[in-house]
Amino acid sequence: MSVPALKALFPGDVQDTAGRRAQLAEIDASCRWPVLYFFLSGLGWLLLGTLLALVTSMKLHLPDFLAESSWLTFGRVRPAHLNTVIYGFASQSAIGVCIWLMCRLCRVPLMAAGIILAANVFWNLGLTVGVVGILVGDSTAIEWLEMPAYATPILFFSYALIAVWAIITFRLRREKQLYVSQWYLLAALLWFPWLYSTAQIMLLIQPVRGVVQAAVNWWFAHNVLGLWFTPIGLAAIYYFIPKVIGRPIRSYYLSVLGFWSLALFYNWNGLHHLVGGPLPAWMITISVVASVMMLIPVIAVAINHHYTMWGHFHKLRYSPTLRFIVVGAMCYTLTSLQGVASALRSVSEVTHFTHHTIAHAHLGMYGFFTMVMFGSIYYIFPRITLREWPSQSLISAHFWACLLGLVLYVVPLSYAGVLQGLAMNTAEIPFLKVVAGTLPFLQLRTLAGLILAAGHVAFFANIVWMLCRVLGPYQQPVRMILTGTQQTAVAGK
Amino acid sequence: MNYGPLLFLGILFTLASSWVGLVLMPNRQLGTLTPHVNATTSAIYPAARAGEAQQGAETYRSLGCIYCHSQQVRPEGFGGDIARGWGKRRTVSRDYLFDKPVQLGTSRTGPDLTNFGERNGAVDWNLKHLYNPQITSPGSIMPAYPFLFEKRRIGKNGASTNALALIAPFAPEAGYEIVPKMEALQLVEYLRSLKTSVDLPEASIKKTEGDAAAPDASATNAPTGAPAPAPAK
């Protein structure tokens, strides 16, 4: 169907309250199954990824644990963990959030749900093939691109379906004006295929020569964070903080500055992972400079998010979405500042090659991105299923376990990394003594992982409970929009 | 900013800039790098790895050794790499010409392996280390790789020549022996092949009086100076 023909299906936008409410309800209902599939399969991978994380963590202080099996050796479980949580959980929940936000902000119901469902099937298929490939020994040993060359094209195809869908939705939007979240979403959707195809071609299909591989590898890997997860995470924050507290973002100008400075600088950051490495100095220096320039978008975004929240912190009591998203926004600021510092040569000399980097990665991918995704899911899930969250205690348990686990993970391990780096740079300290010094922190990390896992189980239990209700009779969702008679009026039957 | 096409162009141009700068330019500068030929000896460095060591590189990749071991030596005075004896000079682009994939690594949960073959080429030590690191490096957190070895009953002709000489508590029960599989031998050959101490125009080895001395024992968790016997085959 041509674009004008499709546009004819959606004539002028509604203007009145009842019409708006009907529109919101219609959009949410149209997103139900596609978004649900992405969330649920993402959660499945989260549980598997958490299990792999615990095994990985335990192996670092109990090296004999599960050592008999080649499938479960450290060097395979670790990339299997990374790929399940990055491409399984994080990417799939990101796509779910992306679909819902796109529909809401474009003010069109989800069209061509078949494309989305097909994409979901292919994504999970590609991922299953890829993760099993890693475990049987076909890992490429290229960080963030470990899935073997026979799995990644399936993922790319699935991805292409989603990008095509998003561009169609974008072109058919009823609301012509663009909100800042849409820029970020659109950018992420266009950046990722470029990154992923370049990396696949230059590293897996026709590998480039020597250390050019390392340059492409880190250009890709850092941009997966910077140009795929970060924009989607920021898009969600820019939408949910104002939406939940009922106040527009503080400065729209700042958000423009934040977006374009992120677009300009972030994609040059990757080679700071190679400080001291065997590449010409100009490549690494340019990435270090770009990393410091990241202060501009980070500070712009931080001022905007935190200033918008100012005076509304009491609302954290009522909204799980707000709790997770605000913690996520704070972690974004923290992890970005930590990242700028770690890119400096003098800091990198100590922290590179240590557990500090691992702590930093988890502050970013868990503290920032995963928390934002949890928050978004808490908001979207009841609206697309028209069911309340069954248990408030499970929500609280999930939140506090995540927060406690996160602090217990990131703070000690960041500190341990600095100690480890200082000791490693002192040649007189025997290497095994350096290793012994990290052991208590590695044990603490397993404890932190167990707490996070408990939080995930609480979350999963609440979701399963809710799904039982989805299959059961319709209930009026009240708590999520309990603001008076008018607002509680979303009804069904 | 309500102009979709403008937004679209901006999004593409920003990424295009770093794609040119950090992907195409490095490829242009380094993609045509060639091995160095020594003017006096005509020795070529680096040389592509021979069969067994190349097979071992595949095992190294498959087992994910990269997640704990780096293969890069940072310059003198930047970190403790050279002081620890991990290399005599910093590594440069040319050192990795034939590596597929290049496994620089980002973690040093274990020691750097760039010049492991120079430090510790003893096959016997390496096999025991792979079978159970506690034999050779008590306190190490490296996992054991028992699946690279075969435990078999000692036959009528007595123990195999390539069986590991193990003592309690690591030895198997009486009547059994531990024999390395092909992958273990290949992996050890690969580790023994890790050597970069060749003078290059862009990275020369500093000549010092201590040049002939063995590297500092603190550099590695392996005993130094062990003689390298012929590979067990």
Next chain:
Amino acid sequence: MLNMSLIGMILFGSVLILPAAALVALRWAGRTGQLAHAERAALLPFDEAEPVGLMTDKTLGVPSGAVNQAVSEVTSVNLSLNSKA
């Protein structure tokens, strides 16, 4: 300056030209009213059904008594969702 390579000259030139272009663009945007509507875009997440000032999530901390009362107050708007879902 005489020994400056081509790349150096391009870099030096862009350092001068790019900020100048940005300033011209900003001036143009300000003069032609491109920025006047910018702050209005901040209102896009809101609409008549969920206006500014309305908190849209109170999943936690609401006693069930209040919930029951709210349920009884609901004026049901029939949207026949199930037919569309």
